Amino acid sequence: MFLVATNYPFLDIFWTILIFMAWVVWIWIAITIFIDIFRRRDMSGWVKALWVIFVIILPFLGVLIYLIVYHDGMADRSQKQAQDQQQQFDQYVRQAAGSGGGAAAEIEKAKKLLDDGTITQAEFDALKAKALAHDAA
Numbered sequence: 001m002f003l004v005a006t007n008y009p010f011l012d013i014f015w016t017i018l019i020f021m022a023w024v025v026w027i028w029i030a031i032t033i034f035i036d037i038f039r040r041r042d043m044s045g046w047v048k049a050l051w052v053i054f055v056i057i058l059p060f061l062g063v064l065i066y067l068i069v070y071h072d073g074m075a076d077r078s079q080k081q082a083q084d085q086q087q088q089f090d091q092y093v094r095q096a097a098g099s100g101g102g103a104a105a106e107i108e109k110a111k112k113l114l115d116d117g118t119i120t121q122a123e124f125d126a127l128k129a130k131a132l133a134h135d136a137a
Contacts, residue, residue, distance in 0.1 A: 026063070030055065033066050036074045039081065106131035 037043070037051050055062035067074075110127040113119045119127070 026060075029067070030059065030063055032074075033063055036070070036077060037066075039077055040073075103131040103134065106134075 033055060034052065037048050040048070043051075051062070051066065055066065107128050110119070110124050110131070114121065114124040
């Protein structure tokens with residue numbers, strides 16, 4: 001048992017770890033490329049299928065060629081997706097937070113506008129009715 005450990009020198013361990021990490025990085029890059037291929041809107045389904053087949057049949061060459069040809073587009077699409085997700089999240093938070101009280105807050109804002117003379121009594125009544133109808137729905 002102890003003899004096996006002594007027959008595997010440190011440099012062999014280092015080389016094994018290096019090879020393993022290279023495979024992990026390559027798999028990560030390949031998955032990133034597959035994600036980019038399927039995310040693209042400017043490619044037809046046939047072109048996407050050809051790229052997938054190319055990356056599967058000739059993995060190293062396919063990945064390297066895709067990175068060389070489409071490296072700028074990959075970054076742009078990734079950045080755009082992140083911005084879109086951030087906008088959707090911000091919109092969801094704003095929607096979930098609401099206006100801070102529903103109909104009561106809207107009526108309060110309308111009352112302030114009425115007191116300031118910005119709107120008339122009829123406009124205030126219309127805003128109040130709208131807020132109450134919106135809150136009831």
